[in-house]
Amino acid sequence: PDDPESPVGPITMANAEQVAAAALRDERSPAQRNHDAFSALLGQVLESGMLGNTHRGLPIQVIVTTSLHELEAQAGIAQTTSGTLLPIQDVINMAASAGASQYLAVFGDHTSVPLYLGRSKRIASLGQRLASFASPGGKMCSAPGCNQPASRVQMHHAAKDWADGGLTDIDQLVPAC
Structure with a gap:
């Protein structure tokens, strides 16, 4: 990767002599070449979007x-x-990094992201999930003895279940299995 004369592009367009010359100049160990190849492969797969959104x-x-x-x-x-x-x-x-989309939760003053949805929506919104992650107690499942991270569980109505008139408000939701 540090060789400016190394051929780039699809293998079908590669010049065999240029590839052979680049291989002779490559001073990386076999382990480092395998690591670099695997890293490049993972980068391509992640950037392609084939793993879902x-x-x-x-x-x-x-x-x-x-x-x-x-x-x-x-x-x-x-x-x-x-x-x-x-x-x-x-x-x-x-x-x-290129293509990254960021969310920044700063607690102190409110933002325009609605966190209090009342009865207008049953399922927690993206904004509520992200705010919950950053709140005290929002990092783990709220079930006693459970150690699952909040990113692996759902948001649930804590004070009163939705079916019983519960509100989809940030202060009424908790992460739970």
């Missing part, structure tokens, strides 16, 4: 929680909704 109604993306201080300092650790710890610099690099 949603997971449990959420866009497929990394959702992290961190403090404003760590984000501004560009140092520290962020936590994903499944509990993985990521260095802030990696989070910033992922967010800056």
Whole structure:
């Protein structure tokens, strides 16, 4: 990958002599070549969209929680909704990558995303799911003894079930299996 003279493009368009010359210049170990090939393959598959666009109604993306201080300092650790710890610099690099769509939840003042839907909608909205991930208690399933991350469970009406007149309001919803 560091060879500016290495041929690029589809294999059907490759010049056999150029490929052979590039292979002779390649100083990577077999393990590093395998790693680079696998990484390129995964990148192509992810960018192609062939794996789908949603997971449990959420866009497929990394959702992290961190403090404003760590984000501004560009140092520290962020936590994903499944509990993985990521260095802030990696989070910033992922967010800056081409084609990434970001959501930023800042608590203090409200935004224009409706979080109180009352009886107008039964299922939690994308905005409610994302806000829940960042709220206290919103990272894990609320069922006693369950340790499933909120990204792997559904949002449920906590105070009163929907069938009994419950509201689809952010303060009435909890992640649960």
